[in-house]
Amino acid sequence: MNDGANRAGCWVIGADSGAWGGMVAAARSLGGPITAVAAGDRVLAEEAAAAGADAVRWYDLAEGAPPEALRTLLAADAAAAPRIVLSLPDAASRVVWAAVVAELGAPALGAVVGLGRDGESVLVTRYAAQGKALETLATDGPLAAVFDGADLPWVGEPAPITRIAAPGTDFLRLLEAADEAGAEEADLKTAERVVGIGLGVRKRERLVLAESVAAKLGAALACSLPVCEDLAWFGESRVIGVSSNRIKPQLYLMLGISGSPQHMTAVRDARIIAAVNIDPEASIFSKCHYGIVGDLAEVLPALLEVL
Secondary structure, three states, X not given: OOOHXXXXXXXXXXXXXXOHXXXXXXXXXXXXXXXXXXXXXXXXXXXXXXXXXXXXEEEEOOOOOOHHHHHHHHHHHHHHOOOEEEEOOXXXXXXXXXXXXXXXXXXXXXXXXXXXXXXXXXXXEEEEOOOOEEEEEEEOOOEEEEEOOXXXXXXXXXXXXXXXXXXXXXXXXXXHHHHHHHHOOOOOOOOOEEEXXXXXXXXXXXXXXXXXXXXXXXOEEEEOHHHHHHHOOOOHHHEEOOOOEOOOOOEEEEEOOOOOHHHHHHOOOOOEEEEEEOOOOOHHHHOOOEEEEOOHHHHHHHHHHHO
């Protein structure tokens, strides 16, 4: 994992058109070099180059390829990521951003509209109370944020573009095969076994372990709303909540989910609820049938061995 505390500058990430100029302007207030990471076609790369960044890393996606195809490549390149990583708010951009964030090991914030400095601390202004208020947070470490502020025009020479080739067609065929296999999985609402992923999973390597546990159990994968919105590891169709999917499996295994009321209301018809969480005070332990207080990095390998 990359310790970004001693790094400077910012990456601004996008996989679609959006407020590139506003995002670059927010990053510029922090000082240091700004690199735009564009995952898409040449037109997108040129849009990023015209937004005021110092340089553009263009990940040239093959036509029809989803941004998920870049996960492995981006994870390897994230060793060069600086202290601050921003993303446009659309779903495709957040997928690319999440691949970098997982390696950076930074806290992830959404609905950010402005950045600033107070000495060595970075100040983050974001929407709160369902968009009805603004709050300001401070951090001294690396930061990952989804930018939801206004766009701003920039006048000047476009930044130089460095093209980086995306994975080849063999990888894309494997991805299509995986999509077809996923379409055959049981619908969440009718699945007899479900494994739910929460923010407590934290790292991509633990997500891989969780996916292996689900495969061993023959379970469908689901997630909490923050995992979808902040990390973009899953699409909205996988979210469990009162406004998303309500489920009633024979077994619901919750990994790193605290047990919020809106989540637990959606799973109240599950026959057995089992949970793993590192926080002994997590509210889930007063609501589940079986619980393990422990680090998922230790519990998941042990569970896989038993299975």
